[in-house]
Amino acid sequence: MxxxxxxxxxxxxxxxxxxxxxxxxxxxxxxxxxxxxxxxxxxxxxxxxxxxxxxxxxxxxxxxxxxxxxxxxxxxxxxxxxxxxxxxxxxxxxxxxxxxxxxxxxxxxxxxxxxxxxxxxxxxxxxxxxxxxxxxxxxxxxxxxxxxxxxxxxxxxxxxxxxxxxxxxxxxxxxxxxxxxNTPITAEIINDYPKFSERSHFMSIGNFLHEPNWQTVLLLKKSWKSIKKAIPKAELHIYGAYVTEKAKQLHNEKEGFLVKGRAESVEEVFTTARVLLAPIPYGAGLKGKLLDSMLYGLPNVTTAIGAEAMSGDLDWNGYVSSNEEDFIEKAIDLYQNEVVWNQSQENGVQLINNRFNISLxxxxxxxxxxxxxxxxxxxxxxxxxxxxxxxxxxxxxxxxxxxxxxxxxx
Missing domain, CATH: 3.40.50.2000 (Glycogen Phosphorylase B;)
Structure with missing residues (x-):
């Protein structure tokens, strides 16, 4: 039966x-x-x-x-x-x-x-x-x-x-x-990743009905001016389902702080951005956005709460920041340093294949x-x-x- x-x-x-x-x-x-x-x-x-x-x-x-x-x-x-x-x-x-x-x-x-x-x-x-x-x-x-x-x-x-x-x-x-x-990331998948020079801008993503995601957006708004000052041509694209009116009010074209709402293609937004920003202040479980960043070869900057229980003894695919000043500094470095960025991308592949492989x-x-x-x-x-x-x-x-x-x- x-x-x-x-x-x-x-x-x-x-x-x-x-x-x-x-x-x-x-x-x-x-x-x-x-x-x-x-x-x-x-x-x-x-x-x-x-x-x-x-x-x-x-x-x-x-x-x-x-x-x-x-x-x-x-x-x-x-x-x-x-x-x-x-x-x-x-x-x-x-x-x-x-x-x-x-x-x-x-x-x-x-x-x-x-x-x-x-x-x-x-x-x-x-x-x-x-x-x-x-x-x-x-x-x-x-x-x-x-x-x-x-x-x-x-x-x-x-x-x-x-x-x-x-x-x-x-x-x-x-x-x-x-x-x-997840299924393992193969060499073929890695070769298909857009390279450092082919990517631009920062991004963040998260369902706006989830309170920790909203608090993350507020922290990004607070930090963005300092990042933008160091990298004037960069923009921050904020994606997420069920965008609220209060979130839309943060949208500012002049500042390059763009609240875009639901992503039509998660793969597209992850593979065209250069760095994911996720200053997650609190929460629990694993963060899907950070796993997606590894899957699509997108290095990130997050917090200890964001990275919690994900990396084990392996290196993070980007930076884990300790405070707002450190977050800004790490975001700027990861965006501009191709050597660090490439290594971070490779770290993400290792994390997926050794920590989240379905066969395990x-x-x-x-x-x-x-x-x-x-x-x-x-x-x-x-x-x-x-x-x-x-x-x-x-x-x-x-x-x-x-x-x-x-x-x-x-």
Missing amino acids: QNHLVIIGAVWPEPNSTAAGSRMLQLIALFQKDNYTITFLSSSSKSDFSYPLDNQNINTLHIKLNDTSFDTLISELNPTLVLFDRFMMEEQYGWRITEKCPNAIQILDTEDLHFLRKARETAFKQHRALQPEDYLSDQFKRELASIYRCDLSLLISEYEMELLTTTFKVDSSILHYIPFL FEKGFIDKVNEILENTSNHRNNNFLGQIFQYKTLQSTKFMSKWIELKNRN
């Missing part, structure tokens, strides 16, 4: 808008390679930029929040596995799956640790260093409870894996590290899933905290959801 994977998405994947959308398609590809039937469910509305999952032999269905129609649907689908896209989806639907399909393996794709991003945002906006107590928010408690309730949680960052296992003592048996996945992770991931499928009872019995959280959540979330459903009907 063919295994059936049901994915419950917070949104329909938009790989050209968000790194999370690309990540979801990578996970789907792994399951399809292992011959899974896949159904994708979401309560959100599709946009013009949603990926055409139906064209990939994936069944798609719209579902309702706080509605018993989901119970009937999930019983009919009778999945082998359920994958939650972010912990909020597990909170909303996990208890229903436990009730209607108790044998289905439940997997949480964290995308990144939301409580970590929240803690860093709090410290950043209060202009201070991160404190251990910043972690212990309501979001932390919700996210950790979700991780414990699931049979397996996927972590995209080695830093976050270490944080959960070492600081918060989560058993590694219910966690699995699987980063962004695909078998281990499927083997882990199959191991849980074959030993579900023992796996769950060893995760006794998960059983406690399942019991408590089944009581509280279930009755809250039913109350909302009744209220909606009335």
Whole structure:
């Protein structure tokens, strides 16, 4: 009998808008390679930029929040596995799956640790260093409870894996590290990269609805005048989906600070620019824009948060800056120094091939899933905290959801 994977998405994947959308398609590809039937469910509305999952032999269905129609649907689908896209989806639907399909393996794709991003945002906006107590928010408690309730949680960052296992003592048996996945960059691809002299201008990119991306744009606006003064002919092109009115107001032709909105072709903007600027002030997980910069041979200047958990023991594909003055200095140097630029490009190739090569992770991931499928009872019995959280959540979330459903009907 063919295994059936049901994915419950917070949104329909938009790989050209968000790194999370690309990540979801990578996970789907792994399951399809292992011959899974896949159904994708979401309560959100599709946009013009949603990926055409139906064209990939994936069944798609719209579902309702706080509605018993989901119970009937999930019983009919009778999945082998359920994958939650972010912990909020597990909170909303996990208890229903436990009730209607108790044998289905439940997997949480964290995308990144939301409580970590929240803690860093709090410290950043209060202009201070991160404190251990910043972690212990309501979001932390919700996210950790979700991780414990699931049979397996996927972590995209080695830093976050270490944080959960070492600081918060989560058993590694219910966690699995699987980063962004890419095919190796070959010599042929490298030879096709536009050279240093064939590229011009700086660029930055990021979905404007994501708060860390907006803060990054504000930092770029602050630093740009100094960079422009040193390189008068240079421009900074800001790309990103869902550009806001406040972002458009930063556009200034005279200053060469150009807010361009959604990129029609990510490959084109990455292969024509000379340097990517990403002074990311806070966040979590891995940064898709920095991985793309490696893929397209575009060196970058970023921060320690931006580069977190990406390079391991290897050299960065550009510079990691420590403060605003250092960022400006590194941006100017990388733009003008062809020797450093070429070496940075080569570093990016090494990072992709040695840290994000799909062949390093695909078998281990499927083997882990199959191991849980074959030993579900023992796996769950060893995760006794998960059983406690399942019991408590089944009581509280279930009755809250039913109350909302009744209220909606009335």
